[in-house]
Amino acid sequence: MPLLAQLPMMKKIQRTLIELANIHRFVMRFFREVFMPPYEIKEIIRQCYVVGWKSLPLISLTGFITGVVFTNQSRPSLAEFGATSWLPALISIAIIRALAPLVTALIASGKVGSQIGAELGSMKVTEQIDAMEVSGTNPFKFLVVSRVLATTISIPILSFYTAAVGLFGAFLSVNQHEDTSFRVYFDQVFEAVTYLDVFSLVLKAVVFGFTIGIVGCYQGYHSSKGTEGVGRAANWAVVMSMFLVFIEEILIVQIIQAMRA
Amino acid sequence: MLKTGGHIDYSTPVISVRGVSKSFGDLHVLRGVDMDLFKGENLVVLGRSGTGKSVLIKLISGLLEPDIGSIEVLGEQVDELDDKALRQLRLKIGFSFQNSALYDSMTVRENLEFPLVRNKRNLSRAAINREVEDVLDAVGLLHTINQMPSELSGGQRKRIGIARTLILRPEIMLYDEPTAGLDPITCIEINGLINEVQEKYKTSSIIITHDLACAKSVGDRIVMLLEGRFEREGSFDEIFDTDDGRVKPFYDYNFIK
Incomplete structure (x- = not known):
């Protein structure tokens, strides 16, 4: 082996490059297999239930609190200029453009990403994935494609739900302090929002959903070293997906700004 | 012997x-x-x-x-x-794993149905039930059909693992x-x-x-x-x-x- 390749730093770089190549292969395999039959419709629906329906209580609470807290935090600044009447417009833009998809993605990273990482990791180390493989089933299709599709479908729906709950939480705060009626509040909310804002929410949520699913599956599918490996898979699924969600948020905001201009 | x-x-x-x-x-x-x-x-x-x-x-x-x-x-x-x-x-080819590798989230019935449903898609519900009950009977564990793998003993898990491979009638x-x-x-x-x-x-x-x-x-x-x-x-x-x-x-x- 060349001397340079034996340096610790070079080994780290080598490992990182190998990991990146593996991730690339994993993502490409997803896109290759997603269009090929058999389509695991039942499993996709079951996963949508797990990802979407079972996340509703947590998403409801978080969305509601986000709406209330954001409104309460924004009020003093607007009050200084006597502009509290702008609160509904400000809140709607903030929630629909940024907060709803981001909060949903972060909650899903923690709840769904770790669950997928741990579930697949545990299946991997107990040879359940091998058992599927030898019984003539394509485990990638059954386990990975179904879960990634489920997160890609469910996170946008959950994001709209978070937006609705957040706007309602904000309404309660606005109604209490500014005495604004339900109708006036929502008239101002919808007046401020453009189609591009809604498109931005959908785009972000789809990208975030795909990221959470694929990262969780990748970590779980490649876990090793027994129960320690399962824990690491769940942990990395959360850390990596949260990190990537923030990077994607920055990139998508730039794209949307360019479209707006 | x-x-x-x-x-x-x-x-x-x-x-x-x-x-x-x-x-x-x-x-x-x-x-x-x-x-x-x-x-x-x-x-x-x-x-x-x-x-x-x-x-x-x-x-x-x-x-x-x-x-x-x-x-x-x-x-x-x-x-x-x-x-x-x-x-x-x-x-x-039937493969019986060392730790049985039963699917934790499925019942014994679902574990046995899994390879069957996926590989013999034209089988009727009645035929699937019959096949599952036949192989479970062959390993002497018909009574565990609705149990979860976590409720089974080590020996029972091995038998169910073998039953799951037999359901596809392997040659090896x-x-x-x-x-x-x-x-x-x-x-x-x-x-x-x-x-x-x-x-x-x-x-x-x-x-x-x-x-x-x-x-x-x-x-x-x-x-x-x-x-x-x-x-x-x-x-x-x-x-x-x-x-x-x-x-x-x-x-x-x-x-x-």
């Missing part, structure tokens, strides 16, 4: 392994293994832990690829098959440490089940083990994996009729000399 092997067709190898080597990094696990499994035969592979016994059956089922050498299963070259053809071949069975971690009575039951499976379903089997009682009661022929190669082959008595320091401790430990 050592089996007689009268039903074996020695003219037809169902698995042929030629010159297979496999390494993991610097660890050379298999170093040029040659082996045949004949139709109707129970072949026991003995060896110490970590000598590559499980690797060998994973290579045969296509879960791993050999570094060099060739593996032919039922007339097909495993490493030359595409995904679809490999999946078709695997339907003829690969058993990875079928008696590992079980009490002696359950070991005897599992050994009996392996022989029953061979007789009822006319399978040819490779049994990976380091349990000599298991080897003696199920094996038509025994091969011993030593330092990555098959160094001894024959009946139970032939294998252990030696002063080889790598072989004798096996016998002495198992039969408490």
